[in-house]
Amino acid sequence: MSLDSPVSRRLLSDEVFDRLRDSIVRGELVPGEKVKDSELAERLGLSRTPVREALARLADIGLVEAKPGVYTRITTLNRRDAEKTLAVLRSLDQLAIETAVPVMTEQDLRSMREANRDFERAVAGDDTTAALAADDRFHAVPITAADNPVLSRIVEQVHPQIHRILYRKFSTLLGGRNTIEHHDQLIDVCASGDARAAAELSGQHWSELGGHINQLFDTNQFAEAPTA
Incomplete structure (x- = not known):
């Protein structure tokens, strides 16, 4: 709106x-x-x-x-804040997944698959808003299943810091097949019931995202035009 x-x-x-x-x-x-x-x-x-x-x-x-x-x-975009925020989100997401996997249902897995298909369609249509919404729905499934209100509240508070970076550079950071395939792999590992492996896979994804964001800062792609 x-x-x-x-x-x-x-x-x-x-x-x-x-x-x-x-x-x-x-x-x-x-x-x-x-x-x-x-x-x-x-x-x-x-x-x-x-x-x-x-x-x-x-x-x-x-x-x-x-x-x-x-x-x-x-607030301006800076590498140090991005790194700290990513570190928090990585840890929280890993905690959510490790907690959620033992109690996830077939409906949870279907919801993740549906969200990833929506994400794939949005990527194909170059619709950043829809893609990020689908990505949010995907990651919300294990967070909800973990049933930890404190974790959910903190994720909701810190997510926007990274969302505004993703929105500006979506095609570079999340727009390729890599994220779609990562989501599918994560669903498969969650379905296998291996909570630790699922958490490790999620952590790898967050680390890769952090590396891509650092490259964008290295090439000054978040520089702002002067404001009045």
């Missing part, structure tokens, strides 16, 4: 948070861009209070940074 679409009066802070988070992930609000609660409130047709609350929550998860009295801006 566009940032400029009217916001309903229900759960305003949550809806503004979701709208701003998605705009940051998609790059509509670019890294380094200064934002003002008054201007965002005007665009959304709201008072400043829910916008300020949403910006504070976005700062808590690292998508916005503020220097009181000086600026509030969209």
